[in-house]
Amino acid sequence: MGYHSNEYVSSALMTSYAKNGLTADALSIFNDDKLPHSVIHSNVIAGMYNRSGQYHKTQELFCEVGDPDTASWNILIAACSRNGDFKEAFELFHHMQMDRITPDNYTYISLLSICTKLCNLVLGSSLHGLMIKANFNLCDLMVCNVMIDMYGKCGSVWSAATIFDEMIEKNVVSWTALVSALGLNGYEQEAVERFKQMEMIGIEPDNIAFIAVLSACRHAGLVNEGMELFEKMREKYGIEPQMEHYLLVVDLMSRYGHLKEAEQLISGMPFPPNAGIWRSFLEGCNRQRTIEDLSLPIQAKYNIALDRSLYFPIFG
Template identity: 35%
Template structure:
């Protein structure tokens, strides 16, 4: 039977796939018919295919069809020719509907597979994420002296990217150097990508600097490598060098540069990239639009982000989520919620952004309410979601939900316990008063970071266990973790709550002397609180007046509280005046000063404070309580009658109050 397919001779030895071929359609054989509704195999070949069976082969969409086509090829003898056989092998190894095991069995029956077939198997096992087998094919090529080409090394390096150790990739580099293929641009780009992908930027830069010629892929790979490793300055420097040369950036390059701008918060460079895109009249894909939108959001330019968003003809969930995230992080929760509600097809990232926005902006009730809605909508939370929800649980002392998250997701093996998630759980338990459970989670962590140690120290400090906080700090130093300014805020707070004056003073003095950390206003506030609690009011006042920066509300507030504790009216008045100059609308300052004067029976001062409140129109903020009922939070103000069952609630409260009084009487008897 005459075969009518055209195969360039070069394809049989060193194939170089080009853009997608044009198929000349013929009526397919009935035994291998393909439905027009099925997704075609997106194969790549530079061959114009005319043979009817091969035309059907290119439209194959399942292994069942593949076997039918292979059977027909076998009957007609077509399977004995190199090109048809390579197409069957390529489908089995590379198509989404293929079968790599079937491809392997087929490959073993080929007497003399060519280079294309060998690296098809390497690509197939890369796609199946079985790098050891992919790399073994490369080794067999070397041992069998199979002719190599540049693409062989590129695919071998792709396999090496999946290994945990770099040794295999370095060996491929060595072979490329010995065989001279390391001088080819394609291989050089593969080496730069391999090293950059692993974060070995010095090695990637060395290969880059040795190159005599570079294309847009080379530059983009290097820029993206720097951006992915949070080396935004180096990425920007590389982009500027690229602009100075004769290589034009493409869409992928600009996405990488915009990512670096986002990390650095460099709005100026981001706008410059935007201008380049406008001037060069580049094709703007959705990914580039989203990268530019993300840059404006992360650089805090919400107006520019909104203008860009409104001009976008096509948007996806990433576009909407960027706007939700931007407004939420800036505290514009109503705008964030409008974008969230208007998002056509929400994903878990979109839900997480809104939940985090509420949690981070002191709206924990809304955060937990939205979390329940998310679960009800059938979404499975990711780690970022749970971290935000656990923070909200800590703010509300909602121990029951926090425990459920820990037990269901972590103990239930649904989500691995990363350091970030463990830190959030520790913080939640500590803020909910269950410091023993926090310590239990801390003790089981396989890997701790500075946040882990800080969370534990802060937890002990908040629960009044100063000695345990100091012990954790000592353990931290033994493990060679260097403290930061947050560590010392927690440590000094612990000393304050535990009355450890000498230890606190020692830590305060050691901050700059031993660790190079200059005390901030928060550290001074902790020391003033420590001195004030222990009755050293004069020392506390001396410290506040000698601060190298303007005293903050926390510092004066700590001194005012200490004056109330120890009955120093004059110093209390001075502290209150300074506090009122910082926040004249805070009713708590007036109330606290009035109470101090009342305790010392200075009734004239009490009247003057209350008169000052009336003159300034300041009203006392009513006390309120928050309770959780079936996952919903109910807030009650003092003398609140707004609840529909307020009458019944007050009857129950009166009964409880009466019972408590009766118990007190029984105890006295």
């Protein structure tokens, strides 16, 4: 019908091909010299390269774009972030500002994620300050969630809680990020309380939220709370525990002396336990054995040591 030459139609068709993994079809349109091309077409292909891990091709394509827009810069910054080129990503952000290209939420998400990976609180706080100067109210829910996660993993739990409390809209990711931040920074009881508060207001936790709260229980030794939450996953929310959930609960019980319960849980797993689960269980056994040895009289300890030396002689 002749619409193939319309740049909006062709770019939409390329996007459809790219999202469905039809790389050759998307490239065939992009490489067709008879069709008009714009920066939108280049962004589609660059994004396709980015999702497939071909970051060098993303960079090569960016160099060929005559007038890159915000989406073009975002794709390249995201490519650097995923490829571990963190310094280059912030250099690109600097050039972006020099060219008077206004960053958007996707720009900040990539840069905040880098701060989280580097655990660099100074860099993250500086970026947050820049966002406030640029009208922080424009930031969406996803940006706020990433900021809570960044501050929590960088050790500033007060900043994470402040952002959370100031948010008008919150979702399960927001609550999970806060629970994780509290648990990581020594506020395990508060993390469990926040998790319960999330349930009370009607937000259903997902498997990631349970990982966050079970991790908090493990750090604080909250065995009963951890077991109740683990049972609630299946009974109330219909979430089948994954390997990481079992690892946290086994480690929790083994670490605080509930070895029989941990052994029963391992034997009832729907899949074979991995090395991490066995390591946690055996460390718990060794810890319990050490505690029992410390409680023995001196003569009994001497007899055990003598007995063990018969099986493990010391030479030299």
